Amino acid sequence: MTFKTDIQIAREANKKPIQEIGEKLGIPTDHLLPFGHDKAKVSADFIKGLKGKTDGKLILVTAINPTPAGEGKTTTTVGLGDGLNRIGKKAAICIREASLGPCFGMKGGAAGGGYAQVIPMEDMNLHFTGDFHAITSAHNLLAAMIDNHIYWGNELEIDERRVVWRRVLDMNDRALRDTVTSLGGIANGFPRQTGFDITVASEVMAILCLATDLKDLEKRLGDIIVAYRRDRTPVYARDLKADGAMTVLLQQAMQPNIVQTLENNPAFVHGGPFANIAHGCNSVIATTTALKLADYVVTEAGFGADLGAEKFMNIKCRKAGIAPDCVVLVATVRAMKMNGGVAKGDLGAENVEAVQHGCANLGRHIGNMKSFGVPVVVAINHFTSDTDAEIQAVKHYVASQGSEAILCKHWEKGSAGITELATRVAEIADAGISQFAPLYPDDLPLFEKIERIAKSIYRADEVLADKKIRDQLRTWEDAGFGHLPICMAKTQYSFSTDPDLRGAPVGHSVPVREVRLAAGAGFIVAICGEIMTMPGLPRVPSAETIKLNPQGEIEGLF
Template sequence: MSDIEIAQQNEQSEIKPIQTIAKQIGLDQHDIEQYGEYKAKVKLTALDQRSLPKDHKLILVTSINPTPAGEGKSTVTIGLGDAMNRLNKQTIIALREPSLGPVMGIKGGATGGGYAQVVPMEDINLHFTGDMHALTSANNTLAALIDNHIQQGNELHIDQRRITWKRALDINDRALRNVVIGLGGPFQGVPREDGFNITVASELMAILCLATSITDLKARIARIVIGYTDQKQPVTVADLKVQGAITMLLKDALKPNLVQTLEHTPTFVHGGPFANIAHGCNSVLATTAALKLADYTITEAGFGADLGAEKFLDIKVPQLGKHPDAIVLVATIRALKYNGGVALADLQTENVAALTAGFVNLKRHIKNMQQYGLPVTVAINHFVSDTAAEVTALQELCAELGVKAIDTEVWANGGAGGIDLANAVLASLAQPATFNPLYDNQASITEKVTTIVQKIYGGDAVEFSTKAQRQMQTFITNGWDKLPICMAKTQYSFSDEPKQLGAPTGFKIHIREFVPDLGAGFLVALTGNVLTMPGLPKKPAALNMDIAEDGTITGLF
């Protein structure tokens, strides 16, 4: 049975009204705004009235580098939350919203799978509560206001060759990466080069996920640098005097979305920045809401621990005001064998030697997380092809690092398949967690980037392009050099070369340019050939999707 068939079967018979889910976590009908029967937004006033308990536990779920073999980080996150509630541990899950680009492309949605899913999965994977549309509209409204300012006399002397703000669309569309606008004569605008980001890679998405209130959101939007003058001075949204208008378009999108799992665990699904381009974490407001409303919060960070988890710990934690009390690292035996050199078609066959060889990838991720001072548990996301010998071998390899590896079957059995993992995580919470940030923001840009490359990626050094070097000097002049670093890098490798699997060494990371996301509060370092507007594959997932006369959707995973 496919994921959507499992979800639909349960939605028809067991999904609860969202008011019931809200009541479970102490919210009444005045605290929420319903979007149909099974979705709601939580009013910010409902959160303002509650304080953050000191004894609440935060659990971060991350993973090894993604492979075509699959890892299932969201599935494990959801299954772990269900398992915790089965153990009578009041738990809320906090996830990111899916982007339409991966949904229609190759990666898929972000609602879990099997019997560890959030529902209604069709709604969440498609338009949901309209947050992505609001972000897209706000982003493109700002772009239109910039071009209108230039057309109407350009009082700020914006150099149209140095406009850095791009338009956005929440679908993979490679044809829009580089475009020319304003053609057709003087009444059509000023011709210039432009381009599109996918919405989830936009600075507005990052800002939405880091903002703590409407006031904070407006202040962050005001700080956005949209380009430079003909004297090479930065121009901000505040200079354009439109921060109020752009904030207004996001007033509802800022409110966290509440849904449920198949087992009725309350789940916030809010914000969706990519982790290979942006910081890859759900919103601070949603995580804070979970922290205030339950005893345990389980959240996830995008892609592997080298990207999402590092950014969660070095970018989000200072904004959240709380570090994780424990980390769960998701791995599959299939993916580790793939890292060990086994072809995709041969992963069904037992191969302990390849598993052992591929373990270097998981080993580096474990050690990376341990250097933050946090206890780590490995979740083996079980596939039917896994053998007892392979599971035992992986558990023994993890034990050598002082880490428990728990065989987990949440896809097949939901929360019941995650009980052992939940007990292991609860035990790890009894261990001391002295959080050690990776770097000091007061260090230089070069030092911060080099620290990430050497301590997280395992590389030797960093190579900065001439453009990147010039930008760093500009950032120092403008006083932007004390911000944290958000590395934009391929998710498939520790290096910036996607095909270097395992745990490569002796490599350099190549920084081609920086993007100052002052509203988000970090500097984006673009490495290798990473793209901020992905493309669709030869056979996109959209080819398998359909809808019947009665509205039933098929082929959505």
């Protein structure tokens, strides 16, 4: 059987003017800032007027640890939103924007797939409405103002050895991880060692995704710690008078973007921190706006539930005052087989035993999500190679874990293939049985928060951190930052810090290599194992096959 590519399906879609999509949610045309005919931003004034409205039900879509076999979390998020609308519910979708780094690296796109996509697919995967460029510019403006301040006399007495604000770029470029700037003589400033992170790891990205309005945005930007003096006192972005100009650059980027699915249902696409090196959720302002406008909001958290969903619960929900009514955990038969030891080239052959063995990874995620007090449903994202026996093996295992698994064929059939899941999720959300609680209290010491995540979510025996890291955490506690949540930067491929250790490992250790204070975003980043905040391109990057065809259309996005 021959299937159309994602980009072919997206290009054939019957799009409606974005004003019609806005009308579905009651957004007047004059409160939409259009970018062409098929995407727009929602005005801050309109959002401000929604404050008194009742919130809809919040459904979080997460997944098992990603494998080369593919899981389809965004595809399921989009499909479920379409499915809820198909059964007569007023539903909206909230997902993240795509980063150019993985788009040209390994992923080739991030707008769903098959007949469960958000469109315009090409725009979403490339420059979209320019939000990432604005974030990159605001971040690097602050970096330039730091070096400029030092060059013109350093009135703030910044210790040049203790500048902690790096630069960013929305591209995978390993050559920029560790750099020396200001070479070439006195006119270029004072040489110092620094480096680049990818834009999605920027604290400015996290701030934009956690801020509630422009006033909150400016305050958080001002709270960014950029450097320390010789006496170890912090220097803030507001000390450099950078927060105002940064807010100006981000004014439009703060407004959430609205687009549509292939079935013309509304989707908010806004913000895009990675879940392995940042907090992995779309913007608070998009989610809270959608909750005021729709009866059901389907959102996703990046990578596996041990990363994105944990951060959604412990960071986003805590900061935004929201709570999920239901968690949908995406798994595939193919991924279960890979976790059970089957090589990627052999996934087409039936292997019920490998499925059963690989389900341990799924079971760990089910247990973790239930520990937050939220009901869990497993969505089996169907592949044509799946056999009935393999599907039943997954269903039986999930039932043994006190949950239920539902087969979903949205990739092939759109909303018609996911109505069973949509109906069940709506029932659970309407029942009001969620008793959400975060994993740890605000007043738990910072190192103990790291241990709580490592032991409760990853099932590690211990956290390894040298005296310098423990002392740094205590110093931040003494400075008044002890109440902040933890954002773990860790490989997405395993519960451990070893990306090759699949399944549900126990008895491992979590080494913390570095900790970073994101005072503006309001969390502490713990960098574990070999994870990098500036990824590199793979041996054969997707960029090699992305091009314009003779008709001027983009090819190679998928």
